[in-house]
Amino acid sequence: MPRILAIDYGLKRTGIAVTDEMQIIASGLTTIPSETAITFLKDYFAKEKVERVLIGEPKQMDYTPSESAKLIEAFVEKFKNNFPDLPFERVDERFTSKMAFQTMIDSGLKKKQRQNKALIDEISATIMLQDYLSRKNF
Template sequence: MRILAIDYGIKKCGVAATDPLQIIASGLETVPTGKLFDWLENYLQVEEVSDLVVGESRALDGSTNPIQTEIVGFERKFRKRFPGIAIHRQDEFNTSRRARESMLAMGMKKKKRRDKTQVDRIAAAIILQDFLEERR
């Protein structure tokens, strides 16, 4: 079974998944937040998923960001629709910066690095990879 991760945002969400052996995290897609549950329904009909990791957003001083309210609402709705999938939180501090750095290291052109959809997808993969590394 795979593990999914979401870099949750007000307008759009980056989504990543592991391979079936839960070794490697890969960015899948950036989905408009309003269509996230439709996307999840379709994905979960095709792939077996055991866990969902949601990025936990904190301010620099460690306090919660206003988006946390949205994330909690998303998690409640997710639990109701997909009760067999465990939900985990993973600190997402600096994942967008790390995503941009990895895009630069991969040699992506400046125009592609400015594409926020690419950044969100890679940030979700970083959240998932951090989760996998902490589990080991």
């Protein structure tokens, strides 16, 4: 069974998470510089079968687009142009960074380790993907 991949795209960094082949568990894959995202994805898709991609959609509390929405829309357009046959979905990414930070605290990471923004982005993508899997399986 092909994997599902989640992207938490940001101005500087992009967190990426992926499912196992059975689409049961979401795991953080990596964090990359955002300007290399399309190149990274081309390489990854050449090696692994992916049936769907989730791309975070930043929203305010009132569901209006956040300040970073335009940046992410530009990435979505590049994604569609480079991977026209690969289905993707936009998913709400509100609170994922806060949840990622709390996960780091709960897992006992030291303060210095919790300041690693790349790790926060990767965990955020993992949270988005696990939430999607939970909803999908109901």
